[in-house]
Structures are given as C-alpha cells and as structure tokens.
Amino acid sequence: MTLGRAGQEEWGRVKLRLKAELGEDVFSSWFTRVNLESCDNGVVNLSVPTQFLKNWLQGRYRDRLIRICQDEFDAVRNIEFFVRGAIRPLGMGLGDAEPQNVDMRQINVPPKPVPRVVAPPSASENREAEDVLAGSPLDQRYSFDNFIEGKSNAFALAAARRASDQRPGEPVAFNPLYLQAAVGLGKTHLLQAIAHQARAAGRRVVYLTAEHFMYRFVAALKSQSALAFKDSLRAIDLLLIDDLQFLQGKQIQQEFCHTLNSLIDNARQVVVAADRPPVDLEAVDERVKSRLAGGLLVEIGEPDYDMRRKILNIRVAAAKRAFPTLVVSDAVLDYVAQNVTASGRDLDGAVNRLVHQNQLTGEEISLDMAELALRDLLRGKETRRVKIEDIQRVVSKHYNVSKADMLSARRTQTVVLPRQIAMYLSKTMTPRSLPEIGRRFGNRDHTTVLHAVRKIEALSNADRTMKELLDALKRQIDA
Ligand code: ADP
Ligand code: MG
Numbered sequence: 183m184t185l186g187r188a189g190q191e192e193w194g195r196v197k198l199r200l201k202a203e204l205g206e207d208v209f210s211s212w213f214t215r216v217n218l219e220s221c222d223n224g225v226v227n228l229s230v231p232t233q234f235l236k237n238w239l240q241g242r243y244r245d246r247l248i249r250i251c252q253d254e255f256d257a258v259r260n261i262e263f264f265v266r267g268a269i270r271p272l273g274m275g276l277g278d279a280e281p282q283n284v285d286m287r288q289i290n291v292p293p294k295p296v297p298r299v300v301a302p303p304s305a306s307e308n309r310e311a312e313d314v315l316a317g318s319p320l321d322q323r324y325s326f327d328n329f330i331e332g333k334s335n336a337f338a339l340a341a342a343r344r345a346s347d348q349r350p351g352e353p354v355a356f357n358p359l360y361l362q363a364a365v366g367l368g369k370t371h372l373l374q375a376i377a378h379q380a381r382a383a384g385r386r387v388v389y390l391t392a393e394h395f396m397y398r399f400v401a402a403l404k405s406q407s408a409l410a411f412k413d414s415l416r417a418i419d420l421l422l423i424d425d426l427q428f429l430q431g432k433q434i435q436q437e438f439c440h441t442l443n444s445l446i447d448n449a450r451q452v453v454v455a456a457d458r459p460p461v462d463l464e465a466v467d468e469r470v471k472s473r474l475a476g477g478l479l480v481e482i483g484e485p486d487y488d489m490r491r492k493i494l495n496i497r498v499a500a501a502k503r504a505f506p507t508l509v510v511s512d513a514v515l516d517y518v519a520q521n522v523t524a525s526g527r528d529l530d531g532a533v534n535r536l537v538h539q540n541q542l543t544g545e546e547i548s549l550d551m552a553e554l555a556l557r558d559l560l561r562g563k564e565t566r567r568v569k570i571e572d573i574q575r576v577v578s579k580h581y582n583v584s585k586a587d588m589l590s591a592r593r594t595q596t597v598v599l600p601r602q603i604a605m606y607l608s609k610t611m612t613p614r615s616l617p618e619i620g621r622r623f624g625n626r627d628h629t630t631v632l633h634a635v636r637k638i639e640a641l642s643n644a645d646r647t648m649k650e651l652l653d654a655l656k657r658q659i660d661a
Contacts, residue, residue, distance in 0.1 A: 334483030356478035363482035366527025606638035
C-alpha cells in the first residue's frame with residue numbers, strides 16, 4: 183500500500199526522533215534534505231539530492247533509520263534510498279541501458295576519476311591528514327583547455343586562472359574568490375580546472391564539495407582527530423569548496439569559518455562556488471557570510487550562442503571517441519545551440535539524448551529526429567526559478583494583507599490563511615526545504631510549514647474554488 187501523503191506524519195515523527203537522538207547539528211547536516219517519497223509493502227522510500235548523501239546515510243544511519251521507522255510506521259521491513267532526479271548515467275554499455283532510466287543531464291562519456299590525491303601528503307604519518315588531502319574526486323575533462331570562454335564567464339575564467347597561479351607566500355590578489363552561478367554554468371568545471379592547474383604546478387590543493395567537507399569534519403569529530411583535520415587543512419596552499427549552499431550545521435560552519443580565516447590570514451588562496459550570493463546562503467551564519475563577501479564575487483552568466491556551439495563541439499568530439507561511427511551534422515548542432523540555451527548541463531543532456539537515441543535505434547541524427555528528441559528539454563527552458571519573495575508579494579497583494587503581517591506572529595484568520603497559502607506555494611513551486619521556508623516566514627518551525635502545506639493541499643482537494651484560486655496565484659507568480 184502506498185501511504186503517500188499520509189506517511190508524512192510518521193516521517194515527521196521519525197525526523198523529530200532523529201533530531202533528538204543525534205542532536206541538531208548532525209541532524210541538520212544530513213537529514214534536512216531527505217524526503218519521504220512513499221511507503222510501499224513495508225519499504226520506506228527516501229529520496230536524497232546527491233549520490234554522496236545516499237552513500238553516507240546508507241553507511242552510517244541505515245540501521246538507526248530502520249529502527250525508528252519501525253517504531254513510527256506500521257509494519258516496516260526496510261528502507262530504500264534513491265537520488266532525486268538523477269538516475270543512471272549514460273555509460274559505455276548502451277546495450278543494457280533502458281532509455282527511460284538514463285539521466286539525460288549526465289555527460290556522454292562516463293567521468294574518469296583521476297587519482298584523488300592532489301598533492302602528496304606531507305611527511306606526516308597521520309592518516310586523517312592524508313584523508314583530508316585526498317579531497318573529492320576530480321574529473322580530468324574539467325580543465326581550462328576544455329573550458330569555453332565568452333562574455334558571460336570571461337571575468338570568472340580570468341579570476342580562476344589567477345587563483346590557480348597563486349604562489350604560496352605571495353600576496354593574494356583576492357581572497358576568497360567566490361564563484362556564483364546557477365546550475366550547469368561551469369562552477370565545478372572551473373574549480374576543478376583550478377585544482378588541476380595548481381596541482382601541476384606542485385601546489386598542495388584540496389578540492390572538496392561542501393558535503394565532503396561536512397563529512398570529513400563529522401568523521402574527524404567522531405574519531406576525535408578534529409585537531410589533526412584542522413591542522414592538515416591549514417597546511418595546504420589552495421582550498422576549493424564546491425556547492426557551498428549545502429554547508430549546514432552550526433559546528434561545521436564554525437569550523438569552516440576558522441579554516442577560512444586561518445587560510446586567508448596566512449595568505450592561502452580559497453575559492454568557493456555556490457548557486458547564490460553569500461547573503462542568500464540561508465544556512466550559513468553571519469560571520470562566514472561577511473568573510474565570504476570580503477573577497478571577490480564573480481558571477482557566471484548563461485552562455486551565448488557562440489559558446490554553446492563550441493561547448494557542443496567538445497561534447498560531440500568526446501561522444502565520437504566513445505562511439506566512432508557517430509555522425510552529427512552541423513545543421514543539427516546549430517539547431518541545438520539555437521534552442522538549448524540555459525546551461526552547459528542542458529547541452530550535455532541534449533547531446534546525450536541524441537547519441538543515445540541514435541545508438542539505441544540506429545536512427546540517423548537528423549533535424550527532425552533532434553526536434554522530437556529534444557522536445558521536453560526545450561519545453562523546460564521556459565520554466566524560470568520562482569522566488570519565495572515573489573510568492574509572498576503576490577499572495578499578500580491578493581489578500582490585501584501586508585507582507586510584514588504575513589511574516590508576523592499574528593494568528594488572526596485574515597493573515598493565517600494567506601500565510602498558509604504562501605507557504606504551500608513556496609513548498610510546491612520552489613526547491614526550498616521546509617525548515618528554509620519556515621525561516622523565511624518569520625522564523626517558524628518546519629512543522630508549522632508542514633501543517634500549512636497539508637492543510638492547503640486538503641482544502642484544494644476538497645474545494646474547487648480553492649484549487650482555482652491556487653492556480654490563478656501560480657499563474658501570477660509565474661508571470
Ligand atoms: P555547475 O557546477 O555550475 O552546476 P558544471 O561545471 O557541472 O556546472 O557544468 C555543467 C556542464 O557544462 C559540464 O559538463 C561542463 O563541462 C559544461 N560547461 C559549462 N560551462 C562550460 C564552458 N564555458 N565550457 C565548456 N564546458 C562548459
Ligand atoms: Mg557543480
């Protein structure tokens with residue numbers, strides 16, 4: 183039986199217990215982005231945003247989760263994790279790939295992880311230190327050579343090159359360098375290009391995703407080697423942290439802040455990347471934000487036609503190495519570059535799709551075929567990101583209540599309903615988590631948001647006028 187929405191209540195209780203058992207810090211580091219998707223035949227299905235988080239939770243918290251779920255849900259035997267949105271990457275073994283299971287955002291050729299050690303660990307015999315210097319895996323294809331320059335990223339590229347040339351002991355031009363861009367615009371590519379380049383010049387470089395940073399720190403705390411961990415981080419020349427928006431947990435941030443301060447004070451280069459500016463890093467505390475804002479902030483914009491066309495050339499060349507018989511005409515590439523406009527990731531997805539279909543069916547990659555194969559990618563391009571502020575503005579205008587009232591503690595019906603509707607829309611129209619939404623609505627608890635979401639959902643199921651109102655509000659917000 184699928185519990186669907188009904189299971190959310192049980193899941194809410196599971197999370198409360200996790201928080202109580204593990205403490206706020208560990209909980210917020212690992213569990214705030216775990217969603218209950220369903221509960222079928224005694225299996226609780228949980229989704230997470232990244233493979234990393236999946237492995238981590240499976241390795242560390244599986245038994246605990248099963249135990250708690252068995253207490254809170256009826257007749258639970260097991261739990262399963264899966265990665266939201268991402269399914270199987272398109273690999274070499276196309277023969278056994280099921281088309282609907284291919285994650286179209288992946289790149290044609292599977293990444294070839296290179297040895298993770300960016301610079302040999304110092305003389306220290308300390309295992310933890312080696313562990314830290316190992317960093318997250320790097321992808322060889324993400325080099326400066328493979329990075330297409332254009333108006334939207336020229337400044338970021340120049341800054342990245344400069345950071346990769348930074349020599350220990352020399353005055354640092356800007357620190358930290360903060361790269362900001364929406365998904366798929368090349369942040370990871372640039373960070374890893376810096377790592378490759380600086381490593382080749384013999385510098386001690388650590389590239390870590392924010393999640394890996396948290397993982398290492400929590401692991402170090404557990405094994406009581408936190409001091410060694412900090413020392414080893416401070417012994418490096420260049421620290422690169424990717425996807426900083428995922429950094430969570432008070433203690434972890436304090437540690438990050440110490441590391442940042444100490445590296446910067448010692449003229450070591452720090453480069454971070456995130457999908458939003460420092461002020462919008464909701465889970466990050468003020469001290470960290472102000473230190474981040476004190477460096478150089480560079481935004482990467484969307485690639486123009488010329489850049490897109492060049493990125494496509496690189497992708498097709500890579501695909502041809504994997505599938506030598508592949509033929510993609512210039513006309514098709516022009517068409518893709520004209521129509522797939524949002525990001526490098528979408529371009530990867532487009533090439534993936536074409537190659538995949540071609541290899542699976544033998545169909546020639548013609549314009550007609552491309553048009554059909556890319557239809558939903560192109561449809562998706564109209565969707566733009568909705569902001570919680572837009573939702574609050576539209577809803578408060580519709581109900582003629584002020585935004586201040588909406589965010590206040592007032593509980594009169596005239597503000598409660600608009601507030602709940604705005605919370606509901608924030609949950610359904612943005613990728614924000616319940617705690618984040620709670621914070622944005624006058625620092626309310628996530629259970630309050632959950633309650634609002636359920637209530638409005640129930641109302642809209644029961645009452646057609648409510649459903650119509652929600653649709654009308656959504657259209658205004660989207661406009
Ligand atoms: P982000 O980390 O910002 O989400 P990525 O660095 O993962 O984005 O980029 C997504 C894909 O697009 C990668 O395959 C990357 O190589 C490619 N890409 C993005 N920008 C460029 C560029 N300017 N030149 C070449 N490839 C790019
Ligand atoms: Mg990235």
